[in-house]
Amino acid sequence: MKKSFWKKATPYLFLLxxxxxxxxxxxxxxxxxxAISFMKYKAGNFSAVGLSNYRYLLGDPLFKQCIFNTVVxxxxxxxxxxxxxxxxxxxxxxxELRGKAFFRLCIFLPILIDTVSxxxxxxxxxxxxxxxxxxxxxxxxxxxxxxxxxxxxxAKAIIVIAVTWRWVGYNMIILLSGLQAIPKELYEAASIxxxxxxxKFFYITIPGVWPVLIFAxxxxxxxxxxxxxxxxxxxxxxxxxxxxxxxQYLYNMGFKKFNYGVASAGAYLLAVxxxxxxxxxxxxSRRDT
Amino acid sequence: xxxxxxxxxxxxxxTAALCTASFAEEAEATIHVLAYGTTANNIxxxxxxxxxxxxxxxTVVVDIGDGSYTSLxxxxxxxxxxxxxxxxxxxxxGSFYTTYGTEMFVSLDSILKGEEENFVEGMIKPxxxxxxxxxxxxxxxxxxxxxxxxxxxxxxxxDVSTLTTWDAYIEAGKTVKxxxxxxxxxFNTNGTGCDEMMMWFNQLAGSYYSEDGSVQLNTPQMHQxxxxxxxxxxxxxxxxxxxxWDDRIQAMSSGSIAALPYASWYxxxxxxxxxxxxxxxxxxxxxxxxxxxxxxxxxxGGYLMIxxxxxxxxxxxxxxxYSMMTAKGNEINLKYGDFPSYMPxxxxxxxxxxxxxxGGQEVNKFFTEVANGPVTDYGPxxxxxxxxxxxxxxxxxxxxxxxxxxxxxxxxxxxxxxxK
Numbered sequence: 001m002k003k004s005f006w007k008k009a010t011p012y013l014f015l016l017x018x019x020x021x022x023x024x025x026x027x028x029x030x031x032x033x034x035a036i037s038f039m040k041y042k043a044g045n046f047s048a049v050g051l052s053n054y055r056y057l058l059g060d061p062l063f064k065q066c067i068f069n070t071v072v073x074x075x076x077x078x079x080x081x082x083x084x085x086x087x088x089x090x091x092x093x094x095x096e097l098r099g100k101a102f103f104r105l106c107i108f109l110p111i112l113i114d115t116v117s118x119x120x121x122x123x124x125x126x127x128x129x130x131x132x133x134x135x136x137x138x139x140x141x142x143x144x145x146x147x148x149x150x151x152x153x154x155a156k157a158i159i160v161i162a163v164t165w166r167w168v169g170y171n172m173i174i175l176l177s178g179l180q181a182i183p184k185e186l187y188e189a190a191s192i193x194x195x196x197x198x199x200k201f202f203y204i205t206i207p208g209v210w211p212v213l214i215f216a217x218x219x220x221x222x223x224x225x226x227x228x229x230x231x232x233x234x235x236x237x238x239x240x241x242x243x244x245x246x247x248q249y250l251y252n253m254g255f256k257k258f259n260y261g262v263a264s265a266g267a268y269l270l271a272v273x274x275x276x277x278x279x280x281x282x283x284x285s286r287r288d289t
Numbered sequence: 290x291x292x293x294x295x296x297x298x299x300x301x302x303x304t305a306a307l308c309t310a311s312f313a314e315e316a317e318a319t320i321h322v323l324a325y326g327t328t329a330n331n332i333x334x335x336x337x338x339x340x341x342x343x344x345x346x347x348t349v350v351v352d353i354g355d356g357s358y359t360s361l362x363x364x365x366x367x368x369x370x371x372x373x374x375x376x377x378x379x380x381x382x383g384s385f386y387t388t389y390g391t392e393m394f395v396s397l398d399s400i401l402k403g404e405e406e407n408f409v410e411g412m413i414k415p416x417x418x419x420x421x422x423x424x425x426x427x428x429x430x431x432x433x434x435x436x437x438x439x440x441x442x443x444x445x446x447x448d449v450s451t452l453t454t455w456d457a458y459i460e461a462g463k464t465v466k467x468x469x470x471x472x473x474x475x476f477n478t479n480g481t482g483c484d485e486m487m488m489w490f491n492q493l494a495g496s497y498y499s500e501d502g503s504v505q506l507n508t509p510q511m512h513q514x515x516x517x518x519x520x521x522x523x524x525x526x527x528x529x530x531x532x533x534w535d536d537r538i539q540a541m542s543s544g545s546i547a548a549l550p551y552a553s554w555y556x557x558x559x560x561x562x563x564x565x566x567x568x569x570x571x572x573x574x575x576x577x578x579x580x581x582x583x584x585x586x587x588x589x590g591g592y593l594m595i596x597x598x599x600x601x602x603x604x605x606x607x608x609x610x611y612s613m614m615t616a617k618g619n620e621i622n623l624k625y626g627d628f629p630s631y632m633p634x635x636x637x638x639x640x641x642x643x644x645x646x647x648g649g650q651e652v653n654k655f656f657t658e659v660a661n662g663p664v665t666d667y668g669p670x671x672x673x674x675x676x677x678x679x680x681x682x683x684x685x686x687x688x689x690x691x692x693x694x695x696x697x698x699x700x701x702x703x704x705x706x707x708x709k
Binding site for chain 2: 052240252
């Protein structure tokens with residue numbers, strides 16, 4: 001009797017350290033910040049304010065602007081990055097290519113560079129002045145220096161370019177694993193039936209890689225919705241808040257304006273939005289496979 | 290057996306060592322000071338000297354934090370693990386009082402009451418809480434001056450003593466820009482910086498609050514400040530700084546700025562980042578908004594505060610007094626470019642040293658002459674106001690309507706304050 005209890009308990013005992021940490025650093029803060037989202041913090045004390053934090057957020061033009069910015073970045077960022085990753089994965093999966101390991105490593109390397117260093121690097125590359133490498137190049141080919149940091153659209157473009165540069169290799173590896181799981185026989189059969197490369201891509205590759213593709217898209221959408229470091233370090237949310245993302249808004253609200261209640265409420269709105277989007281994506285993936 | 294006795298010996302000696310350590314800690318009062326950036330080096334040197342004094346009340350240990358308070362705020366909010374003494378920026382003092390409550394801090398009345406007259410008014414007044422006590426001691430102040438390159442002005446035939454008003458300054462700037470291609474001012478215009486705006490607003494003794502305590506940004510002083518910035522920008526004499534701090538350094542070191550109205554603490558950055566320009570710079574008074582108008586302004590600076598959870602408050606108070614209110618403490622402050630807020634030390638001989646970087650000019654002496662700028666109350670909500678100031682500058686420079694912009698931002702700030 002005693003022995004069987006310990007036998008049953010063993011796996012949970014092994015899990016216990018993780019579960020404890022998970023509870024202390026994830027579950028508890030999640031519930032606590034949910035409670036804080038209905039409170040305000042003043043003079044060292046929290047007091048209940050009902051829904052007023054949520055009401056403030058929904059009426060704040062800056063919060064709307066940040067949602068808009070995040071959505072615009074997302075709409076460009078995700079398709080560009082996933083599309084590029086898929087193309088690269090297909091090329092690297094090809095039979096003809098030599099030195100695959102080398103190219104894979106090259107494309108994967110940016111992910112190993114830490115976010116802060118590469119963000120600072122990009123802010124230097126896209127400097128407004130002629131001293132910025134990109135502007136120097138644009139001047140050389142006759143386009144002239146562009147006001148990267150003073151134009152909302154250009155500043156958003158920097159964020160999309162930077163994030164794509166860093167994450168495309170990561171997504172490529174994920175998609176490559178999906179591509180390698182597609183049976184070669186399918187391609188051979190299609191060749192015998194006279195299908196060309198394009199047809200094979202749309203009728204075999206895409207359906208074959210679909211679940212992995214959806215997984216990559218969900219990761220990318222969630223990642224972009226939580227974008228913070230790049231806009232914080234490259235553009236500092238500027239020009240005129242045109243690149244301020246939702247998470248940067250929450251950071252400013254909590255750590256610069258000391259408004260923990262509104263920041264927590266915003267975090268919950270974001271969590272609900274991410275949850276809904278993920279659910280929708282999973283629905284789409286299930287229906288089509 | 291041998292092994293066992295060896296183990297026993299080790300155990301005994303380790304226990305003994307631990308006991309000694311904890312005895313030593315008990316015998317010696319210790320406080321931890323959290324500081325950041327170059328001021329951390331400053332306070333470290335002060336602590337080293339203090340720890341060597343015979344009449345010291347204990348040991349001071351300096352911990353390095355960061356300017357955005359990432360380690361300080363969570364500890365203040367939770368009330369756990371707060372450093373004994375910590376540094377805050379001058380504009381945040383009111384916000385700290387309101388957000389965390391003054392009972393979180395130790396009253397500094399015992400060292401500050403009766404000494405108010407000895408501090409720069411623009412620094413001591415904002416430290417007075419509503420309950421009539423002080424919870425923050427002024428450290429470094431930021432008197433503003435005009436940094437300029439004498440050789441460039443001479444080349445353009447401009448006598449610096451004629452730059453008495455901002456109007457004259459703009460005209461001179463146009464000449465300099467035309468003849469040398471160099472800018473005559475620099476500020477951020479993409480909504481991510483507002484230092485210069487705050488400097489001019491303080492020069493005009495503006496207030497961010499109306500009499501009823503609500504935020505009011507649509508004021509005559511704000512109009513004047515923004516009109517000046519717009520006029521400068523339209524005259525083409527402003528070097529744009531999209532990433533304000535870094536770009537200012539870059540523009541200075543590349544030699545594209547011939548004059549810069551800015552604060553005293555920038556000397557340390559200039560000497561470090563533009564060391565090759567030694568001897569090329571000088572300082573003079575800021576121009577005024579009208580003839581004979583005020584030429585003083587204070588930008589930035591900081592305070593030290595003691596946490597109520599500090600167990601060695603006597604030591605903390607003594608250390609603050611030593612580092613901020615003695616000739617030796619302020620000598621170190623000055624050495625690190627932290628211009629003291631405590632005026633009795635202004636007569637000390639170390640203020641008379643000629644600066645090699647500024648062509649032999651006694652810059653610190655000069656700063657003492659312009660130290661008493663107007664008082665700007667940054668109040669309890671400046672952390673909410675500041676992002677809007679940045680946006681306002683950006684919007685006005687790009688041609689937005691002044692009243693509409695200021696009213697919209699006033700409304701937005703008051704809306705967020707209502708949730709507090």
